[in-house]
Amino acid sequence: MTLRVGGLTPLSSSDWPGMLVAVVFCQGCPWHCGYCHNPDLIPPRGEHEIPWQDVLAFLHRRQGLLDGVVFSGGEPTLQKELIPAIRAVRALGLKVGLHTGGMYPVRLAAVLPLVDWVGMDVKAPFADYPRTTGADGSGGRALESLRQVLAAGVDHEIRTTVHPLLIGDAELVALGKDLADRGVKHYAIQAFRTQGCQDAALCRTARRERPLQQVGTELAGLFERLDVRAA
Numbered sequence: 001m002t003l004r005v006g007g008l009t010p011l012s013s014s015d016w017p018g019m020l021v022a023v024v025f026c027q028g029c030p031w032h033c034g035y036c037h038n039p040d041l042i043p044p045r046g047e048h049e050i051p052w053q054d055v056l057a058f059l060h061r062r063q064g065l066l067d068g069v070v071f072s073g074g075e076p077t078l079q080k081e082l083i084p085a086i087r088a089v090r091a092l093g094l095k096v097g098l099h100t101g102g103m104y105p106v107r108l109a110a111v112l113p114l115v116d117w118v119g120m121d122v123k124a125p126f127a128d129y130p131r132t133t134g135a136d137g138s139g140g141r142a143l144e145s146l147r148q149v150l151a152a153g154v155d156h157e158i159r160t161t162v163h164p165l166l167i168g169d170a171e172l173v174a175l176g177k178d179l180a181d182r183g184v185k186h187y188a189i190q191a192f193r194t195q196g197c198q199d200a201a202l203c204r205t206a207r208r209e210r211p212l213q214q215v216g217t218e219l220a221g222l223f224e225r226l227d228v229r230a231a
């Protein structure tokens with residue numbers, strides 16, 4: 001078996017801040033977030049999978065033009081084939097970044113020594129996770145994964161997608177303070193976007209009463225870097 005890849009972005013400057021990367025979208029995710037931008041990547045098998053060998057051949061041709069590769073999803077740590085895939089990318093001299101929702105903390109711990117940067121979603125206050133993910137126990141898994149990322153000392157960005165129905169402004173500020181207390185250095189809050197979202201209620205009610213930038217001012221100074229990505 002090789003890594004199941006549901007999509008490939010040949011060049012991105014936004015998926016790993018400061019780096020020019022290709023993004024490999026891994027197929028499959030156990031959660032069902034209403035705002036998911038990539039619902040086609042949730043099932044274990046995709047309709048338009050790209051053979052891993054083709055991805056590797058593409059990356060080979062891009063050596064010298066890319067800084068690295070980000071494994072995204074879906075959920076990359078779902079697949080045990082992620083580790084040999086990362087090793088193959090490193091063998092090309094490329095850096096490796098990982099996007100994760102943190103649902104598999106044990107698998108994540110095995111991957112962390114192999115990556116240069118992690119972008120991890122923290123979707124909600126940990127006790128309220130199922131409201132966003134639809135999965136019981138998801139908050140405990142995400143919290144354990146966050147602990148793993150911080151203990152590994154790997155460069156990271158923790159990010160929260162903000163939809164007014166899923167997390168209120170006061171909850172968001174409390175979550176940001178909690179993350180800073182836990183040792184998060186780089187935090188990003190990003191406004192929900194309707195692109196790809198299949199939940200009609202979330203799309204209808206995306207309007208915020210208060211600009212996200214304004215909420216962000218309440219978190220200023222808590223992190224080495226705080227990014228506020230308004231819609």
Ligand code: SF4
Nearest residue numbers: 029031033036074101
């Ligand atoms: S964890 Fe990510 S890929 Fe999985 S359903 Fe949620 S947003 Fe989509």
